Amino acid sequence: AFVRSVMISCYTSLVLFFIPWAAMHDTVRDDGKDIADYQSFALLTQTCLLIVVSAQVRSRRHHRLWNGNMAQIQFSGRVPPLIICTARNSLNQPNVWLTMFLTCLLCVIPLVAFRFLLIQLRPTITDKVRRNLQINRKEDFLSPAPRRPPARRISTRRSSYAFSHSKGYGDLVTSRKFLRLKRRPSLFTRKNSALVENQPQLYRTITEEAEETQNVDALRD
Amino acid sequence: MMASSYKDEDGHISVSGSGAPAGAVGDSLRSKKPENTAFKQQRLPAWQPILTAGTVLPAFFIIGLIFIPIGIGLYVTSNNIKEFEIDYTGVDVSSPCFDCSQKLSWNSTRPCTCSITFQLDQPYESNVFMYYGLSNFYQNHRRYVKSRDDSQLNGNEESLRKPSKECEPYGKHSNKPIAPCGAIANSMFNDTLELFYNEPNGTRVQIPLTATGIAWWTDKHVKFRNPGGENGNLTAAFQGTAKPVNWRRPVYELDADPDNNGFINEDFIVWMRTAALPTFRKLYRIIQRRNNLLPTLPRGNYTLEVVYNYPVRSFEGRKRMILSTISWMGGKNPFLGIAYITVGSVCFLLGVVLLIIHHKYGNRTNGADISH
Numbered sequence: 001a002f003v004r005s006v007m008i009s010c011y012t013s014l015v016l017f018f019i020p021w022a023a024m025h026d027t028v029r030d031d032g033k034d035i036a037d038y039q040s041f042a043l044l045t046q047t048c049l050l051i052v053v054s055a056q057v058r059s060r061r062h063h064r065l066w067n068g069n070m071a072q073i074q075f076s077g078r079v080p081p082l083i084i085c086t087a088r089n090s091l092n093q094p095n096v097w098l099t100m101f102l103t104c105l106l107c108v109i110p111l112v113a114f115r116f117l118l119i120q121l122r123p124t125i126t127d128k129v130r131r132n133l134q135i136n137r138k139e140d141f142l143s144p145a146p147r148r149p150p151a152r153r154i155s156t157r158r159s160s161y162a163f164s165h166s167k168g169y170g171d172l173v174t175s176r177k178f179l180r181l182k183r184r185p186s187l188f189t190r191k192n193s194a195l196v197e198n199q200p201q202l203y204r205t206i207t208e209e210a211e212e213t214q215n216v217d218a219l220r221d
Numbered sequence: 222m223m224a225s226s227y228k229d230e231d232g233h234i235s236v237s238g239s240g241a242p243a244g245a246v247g248d249s250l251r252s253k254k255p256e257n258t259a260f261k262q263q264r265l266p267a268w269q270p271i272l273t274a275g276t277v278l279p280a281f282f283i284i285g286l287i288f289i290p291i292g293i294g295l296y297v298t299s300n301n302i303k304e305f306e307i308d309y310t311g312v313d314v315s316s317p318c319f320d321c322s323q324k325l326s327w328n329s330t331r332p333c334t335c336s337i338t339f340q341l342d343q344p345y346e347s348n349v350f351m352y353y354g355l356s357n358f359y360q361n362h363r364r365y366v367k368s369r370d371d372s373q374l375n376g377n378e379e380s381l382r383k384p385s386k387e388c389e390p391y392g393k394h395s396n397k398p399i400a401p402c403g404a405i406a407n408s409m410f411n412d413t414l415e416l417f418y419n420e421p422n423g424t425r426v427q428i429p430l431t432a433t434g435i436a437w438w439t440d441k442h443v444k445f446r447n448p449g450g451e452n453g454n455l456t457a458a459f460q461g462t463a464k465p466v467n468w469r470r471p472v473y474e475l476d477a478d479p480d481n482n483g484f485i486n487e488d489f490i491v492w493m494r495t496a497a498l499p500t501f502r503k504l505y506r507i508i509q510r511r512n513n514l515l516p517t518l519p520r521g522n523y524t525l526e527v528v529y530n531y532p533v534r535s536f537e538g539r540k541r542m543i544l545s546t547i548s549w550m551g552g553k554n555p556f557l558g559i560a561y562i563t564v565g566s567v568c569f570l571l572g573v574v575l576l577i578i579h580h581k582y583g584n585r586t587n588g589a590d591i592s593h
Contacts, residue, residue: 102557112277
């Protein structure tokens with residue numbers, strides 16, 4: 001994970017510098033005046049950086065990165081008095097906006113593509129649950145009668161402790177959505193299981209053990 | 222006694238103390254607990270995009286389809302911009318400016334002139350912008366960038382007499398304060414470039430060059446002000462100051478036009494806006510269009526007369542003159558067009574690849590249970 005962060009940072013830094021550099025190299029404004037001066041270049045790079053970091057923070061829900069964001073805002077405040085002049089002169093150039101747009105997209109798209117690939121090829125439990133929830137929702141529209149998905153009954157035997165380690169499950173479990181069986185078939189269809197009553201599970205059903213081992217094997221590869 | 226408490230992602234609060242008795246740790250546990258606010262307990266509303274095939278794949282295709290036409294538009298626009306560049310440093314022995322480049326020093330009193338002829342293959346319409354370009358000139362060197370006094374340039378009387386310490390060693394000369402002080406002002410570009418059109422019948426026509434309207438409006442009217450008020454006598458206002466060491470004329474003699482003299486001289490302002498990269502161009506003059514029927518610069522032979530004052534050989538720099546037309550996206554820069562086309566096509570291809578992967582592997586775990 002550290003190596004991955006380092007690689008992402010390297011790539012983002014390179015993109016964030018070289019795209020504005022190449023866009024400003026020997027360029028002028030649309031009325032002929034200079035735009036490739038030090039402050040405009042810095043402004044362009046800083047703005048791209050802020051947007052990209054905000055996008056990355058949002059996409060990964062890392063609250064601690066807010067500190068990094070604050071640091072960047074402070075750094076960009078190092079040329080405060082005349083940044084208004086520079087901003088006024090360069091931010092009315094379509095060139096500048098296009099460069100910013102390109103840089104941000106170029107930083108965000110690889111991350112999105114990579115995550116999507118991971119979801120497709122190596123879905124985590126979270127992803128599978130989401131997918132099944134979505135399928136359930138879709139099928140609920142098609143067939144309002146409650147179904148009996150026998151395979152999924154295995155899940156009722158899983159303890160919610162295992163799920164609670166993934167983000168969001170604490171709220172999901174304690175929100176008692178499982179008990180609203182009239183609206184849609186939920187993950188846990190058995191009403192009388194110990195889990196639904198929020199009691200610790202004390203027994204195992206023998207008949208379903210064969211299915212369980214079969215599914216465990218299927219998931220292992 | 223030091224006790225620190227931290228909160229990891231699961232929400233368990235751990236307290237580690239050193240040198241504290243057990244009872245005190247229990248007390249400090251209670252008092253060090255973070256407040257139960259949304260911010261401190263990390264319960265802020267958050268949004269995380271859920272990447273499904275239904276959202277990601279159309280997004281990729283749409284981005285690809287949008288970027289490619291934008292890129293093509295930018296590239297075509299850039300190609301339609303006409304640009305002509307000529308290097309007049311005089312490095313080669315065969316170059317007209319070779320003699321000037323060899324003989325030049327900062328102390329020479331007689332200016333050296335050289336003429337270069339060139340040819341324009343296409344007529345240039347609308348306003349044509351004349352730039353001077355320098356290479357290997359690091360205007361972005363940190364000590365150089367700091368070597369200026371902005372309050373002096375803003376017309377502040379006190380800073381005029383006492384320039385800031387950042388200007389050293391270009392702050393004082395023979396016990397008088399230098400106006401404008403600093404290394405940036407001292408190294409101002411002082412070549413004079415003139416353009417002549419050689420008519421087919423042999424006569425030379427000088428092309429009129431406009432020297433105003435080349436600096437940023439905010440620079441000219443806000444950032445740079447002359448001392449002594451709006452209509453004061455500039456010579457009197459600058460009395461008691463010395464000109465920068467490498468200048469031939471003092472700052473109040475830069476131009477006969479009082480609106481372009483002193484600190485608000487536009488060549489000076491353009492130079493003081495330091496460039497970000499070591500190869501840069503700065504606007505020198507504007508050739509206004511005459512009327513809509515005739516091209517501003519017709520096709521043909523031209524002569525560039527250079528009053529060669531600026532030495533660049535010592536740091537192996539190069540000087541060039543650039544003539545360029547302008548479009549809505551600025552000067553000639555095909556990079557953005559090419560970048561947009563590339564990114565658009567890569568996005569589109571990526572969308573196709575992800576679509577294939579999604580079809581082959583994505584539905585494999587549909588309907589599968591979540592047991593493990």
